[in-house]
Amino acid sequence: MADLVPRCKLWLESDSGLVMSDYRLRLLALVAETGSLASAASAMHLSYRRAWGKIKELEANLGFPLVRSEVGGAGGGHTTLTDEGRQLVEAYDRFRRRVEAAVSQAFAEELAPLAQTGTPTA
């Protein structure tokens, strides 16, 4: 069992299904990084319309606005995260890292020791 690795997929659900996932977190993080929903969508091979739809769905499920758009100006529109959007990205990232650390530790303590007791099959 020496070369086994634990994997973990995390998400948040409401009654209506998936709300937040690593994928959606990445979309929000890319908006924060690029200042543009078009750039964030493109980096994830999503259409602008689909990326916008995901963010609006997320806002509806969460009950607060995540992005703020400014139309026009030099270079066209600009999209930034709201304070709450930034807090969500940071909090979800902390949540994800804590769970990943717990997965590694629980694996090392509970499952890795079995590698020593296992007798190879013929």
Place this chain on the structure above:
Amino acid sequence: MADLVPRCKLWLESDSGLVMSDYRLRLLALVAETGSLASAASAMHLSYRRAWGKIKELEANLGFPLVRSEVGGAGGGHTTLTDEGRQLVEAYDRFRRRVEAAVSQAFAEELAPLAQTGTPTA
């Protein structure tokens, strides 16, 4: 965000892909419970052949035997877990419970507080 719940899917991977999952754990646990691979397969709506294949694949990936079969006797064949099989089922179950506890705690501490700061959208 009051009615959001965190969800977590766990599995173990090797270079060749999926090795252990909640689904496979359940198959092994059902073998232990029923003493019969046929009953365990049936309870999971799997063919006997497919259930047997999953267990043999798991044994090959782990490097130790998980089940022991006795053919014949009153009532036909009987399948039980080996000591290592039982240890794996118990260890994976502890691993899963520890991660689930960590998910709940990290969610409560990192994400649940955002429910208070969120302002409802119109």
